[in-house]
Amino acid sequence: MTPQSQPAGSGHELSFGHELPPLDSAEASKGTIRILQLYPRDMNIYGDWGNALVLAQRLRWHGYTPELLEYNVGDDFPSDVDLIVGGGGQDSGQLVIQDDLLARESTLRELAEDGTPMLVICGLYQLFGKFFKTRTGAVIPGIGILDVETHGTEERLIGNVSVSSPEFGTILGYENHSGQTTLGPGVAPLGATAKGTGNNSTSGQEGARYRNVVASYLHGSLLPKNPALADFLVRTAVERKYGSFISGSPDDSYAVLAREHAARRPR
Amino acid sequence: MLYFSVPLGKLVRRVSRLRGGGSALPGLVVEKIDHGFMQRTLSTLPLGVAVVSGTNGKTTTTKMVVELLESQGLKVFTNRTGSNFTRGVAAALLGEVDWRGRLQADVAVLELDEAHAVHFVNRVPPRYSLLLNVLRDQLDRFGEIDKTAQLLQHIASKTTGTVVLNREDPRVARIADTLDGPEVLYFGLDDSLLSTFPNDDEMRAAPGSPVPPAPARPHADVVLRRVGPDDADFEYDGETVTTAMLLRGVYNIFNAAAALTLARAIPAPAAADNAGLLEALSRVAPAFGRGESLTVDGLPLELVLVKNPSGFRLGLKSFPAAGYATMIAINDNYADGRDMSWLWDVEFDTLREGGVDQLTGSRAYDMALRLQYDDVAIGAVNTEIAPALAGFISGAKDKPKRIFCTYTAMLAIRRELSKITTVEVVS
Numbered sequence: 001m002t003p004q005s006q007p008a009g010s011g012h013e014l015s016f017g018h019e020l021p022p023l024d025s026a027e028a029s030k031g032t033i034r035i036l037q038l039y040p041r042d043m044n045i046y047g048d049w050g051n052a053l054v055l056a057q058r059l060r061w062h063g064y065t066p067e068l069l070e071y072n073v074g075d076d077f078p079s080d081v082d083l084i085v086g087g088g089g090q091d092s093g094q095l096v097i098q099d100d101l102l103a104r105e106s107t108l109r110e111l112a113e114d115g116t117p118m119l120v121i122c123g124l125y126q127l128f129g130k131f132f133k134t135r136t137g138a139v140i141p142g143i144g145i146l147d148v149e150t151h152g153t154e155e156r157l158i159g160n161v162s163v164s165s166p167e168f169g170t171i172l173g174y175e176n177h178s179g180q181t182t183l184g185p186g187v188a189p190l191g192a193t194a195k196g197t198g199n200n201s202t203s204g205q206e207g208a209r210y211r212n213v214v215a216s217y218l219h220g221s222l223l224p225k226n227p228a229l230a231d232f233l234v235r236t237a238v239e240r241k242y243g244s245f246i247s248g249s250p251d252d253s254y255a256v257l258a259r260e261h262a263a264r265r266p267r
Numbered sequence: 268m269l270y271f272s273v274p275l276g277k278l279v280r281r282v283s284r285l286r287g288g289g290s291a292l293p294g295l296v297v298e299k300i301d302h303g304f305m306q307r308t309l310s311t312l313p314l315g316v317a318v319v320s321g322t323n324g325k326t327t328t329t330k331m332v333v334e335l336l337e338s339q340g341l342k343v344f345t346n347r348t349g350s351n352f353t354r355g356v357a358a359a360l361l362g363e364v365d366w367r368g369r370l371q372a373d374v375a376v377l378e379l380d381e382a383h384a385v386h387f388v389n390r391v392p393p394r395y396s397l398l399l400n401v402l403r404d405q406l407d408r409f410g411e412i413d414k415t416a417q418l419l420q421h422i423a424s425k426t427t428g429t430v431v432l433n434r435e436d437p438r439v440a441r442i443a444d445t446l447d448g449p450e451v452l453y454f455g456l457d458d459s460l461l462s463t464f465p466n467d468d469e470m471r472a473a474p475g476s477p478v479p480p481a482p483a484r485p486h487a488d489v490v491l492r493r494v495g496p497d498d499a500d501f502e503y504d505g506e507t508v509t510t511a512m513l514l515r516g517v518y519n520i521f522n523a524a525a526a527l528t529l530a531r532a533i534p535a536p537a538a539a540d541n542a543g544l545l546e547a548l549s550r551v552a553p554a555f556g557r558g559e560s561l562t563v564d565g566l567p568l569e570l571v572l573v574k575n576p577s578g579f580r581l582g583l584k585s586f587p588a589a590g591y592a593t594m595i596a597i598n599d600n601y602a603d604g605r606d607m608s609w610l611w612d613v614e615f616d617t618l619r620e621g622g623v624d625q626l627t628g629s630r631a632y633d634m635a636l637r638l639q640y641d642d643v644a645i646g647a648v649n650t651e652i653a654p655a656l657a658g659f660i661s662g663a664k665d666k667p668k669r670i671f672c673t674y675t676a677m678l679a680i681r682r683e684l685s686k687i688t689t690v691e692v693v694s
């Protein structure tokens with residue numbers, strides 16, 4: 001694998017993506033990181049693009065070159081993926097991707113076991129688990145990379161959330177889900193909820209951690225206001241590919257202020 | 268009971284007016300003591316009730332329909348105050364009926380919030396309904412877009428006469444498949460304009476990326492063919508007509524096609540007068556905040572209401588930034604929606620060249636962070652709206668100005684602006 005890896009094949013060009021801002025700096029790149037967005041066509045609600053954009057821009061600010069790829073239903077799965085990000089969707093979106101996701105189980109499992117950093121939010125968090133059992137008792141199988149199960153409920157958990165994470169400090173975001181997720185012994189929670197509900201209405205925990213996979217219910221988007229978490233994903237991807245990560249100096253002053261103001265907002 | 272409810276309600280209305288109170292209390296009173304008041308009063312209208320619902324553009328569209336029908340000589344009852352709840356309608360009725368409870372009108376045109384529309388249509392089945400769109404909005408209240416579509420479907424299913432649907436919004440157009448009672452009419456867009464109106468499913472389509480070919484679509488009664496700087500082309504009855512427009516913004520003008528379709532479906536006493544309809548359409552001014560233009564220091568100051576990604580995208584597209592000073596005001600109060608995720612589904616590249624002069628609102632720093640990631644330069648940030656607005660106005664004295672704002676930020680801005688310029692009072 002070289003920094004000049006293959007250009008994206010026609011199957012996964014950014015047909016549904018926003019564009020990255022044009023790059024004006026001509027500084028030499030420290031290397032290229034390929035970020036794959038999972039199902040952006042069908043699972044892209046609540047600002048999921050924000051997470052991909054933040055990863056790409058922070059890579060630039062750290063001196064690396066991001067290459068944004070997409071994987072949608074029916075595409076060829078791209079090779080040499082360094083970082084994966086996936087989002088939430090309407091119930092209808094989840095139905096559309098379900099079979100395709102199951103067909104990609106072994107590929108995704110291999111990448112996860114191998115330590116590829118991944119961020120999965122809301123709907124894909126649920127489908128990365130063992131199953132989602134709906135209120136009517138129907139069981140939607142997940143790909144089981146995460147030892148979690150989710151049960152649909154009548155109650156919708158909505159509002160601002162603050163999570164205290166041993167790895168990443170205070171994580172701020174916004175939840176909106178009616179599925180309640182229970183963690184098995186094979187995963188750790190992302191953190192303890194200080195405000196809001198998180199995984200389910202009883203555990204006081206939010207999200208799941210397994211190898212370099214981070215799973216969470218939080219939108220917001222999650223990464224912009226949580227640069228420590230974004231940089232964990234970026235650093236891990238770079239270290240895996242190039243052995244070491246040489247940090248740049250992103251200006252996080254707006255992120256700091258946005259966090260301060262967000263933390264004071266009501267639920 | 269029946270005999271006392273109207274006089275009593277009117278009395279409460281007077282008293283609450285005197286005390287400067289809101290419009291809902293008298294409605295609450297009359298509904299409490301006479302539950303059938305609204306239903307009974309509306310059922311006396313010879314042309315029945317028309318409801319306008321959808322996530323975006325209800326207020327301006329309702330205003331258009333009313334003015335179009337009035338141009339046809341109809342007397343129209345409407346809930347002009349923007350209280351789009353059952354109670355608000357009851358309160359508005361109290362203001363219009365005589366002391367014996369009779370409403371002097373031919374037809375009612377009501378703007379209905381999706382959340383309350385279902386309750387309303389169960390009690391008062393409308394003769395006409397106009398369903399505009401299902402855009403991502405207020406998701407933190409309704410949970411899912413698909414659920415909002417179901418609410419609109421319920422309105423359609425209760426409609427006894429004609430349902431007018433947006434042909435270009437798949438979730439709205441699909442409602443037709445579930446209906447067998449009412450007549451269905453569509454309003455639509457020229458193929459060349461389709462890419463200007465991304466629906467939320469296509470939200471991520473990159474600007475300029477190839478749009479998948481549009482599937483065969485049903486005939487639309489009115490089609491918006493072209494939008495010019497101050498005019499537009501509509502096609503109906505096999506003819507394309509050009510009309511001047513005071514309304515700004517493509518989304519408002521698309522809703523004009525919606526309003527035309529509904530107005531054409533409601534029979535006027537004389538045969539429909541298309542020239543009169545167009546004339547009325549050309550004179551419709553935007554409802555407050557929806558692309559409204561005020562004057563400050565002798566130069567225009569435009570207020571553009573933004574409340575969801577599609578609306579913000581269309582706002583940025585409809586009002587080019589060049590030559591304007593720009594301010595963005597983002598609040599996250601209940602009426603705005605608390606979730607800021609939607610800002611990340613809008614791309615701000617059109618603001619990159621000129622930058623944004625001022626950011627404000629309770630989530631000004633969320634907006635700053637969003638712009639930082641799109642490489643848009645930022646002037647000043649102040650979460651307090653009054654000083655931010657003053658700074659924006661004094662800092663751009665020689666330039667026309669534009670403010671993109673969420674709902675409660677817009678109310679605050681209008682309050683401040685009314686101290687220095689003439690702002691239409693909305694009660």
Ligand SMILES: [Zn+2]
Pocket residue numbers: 046088122123175176177217219
């Ligand atoms: Zn979610």
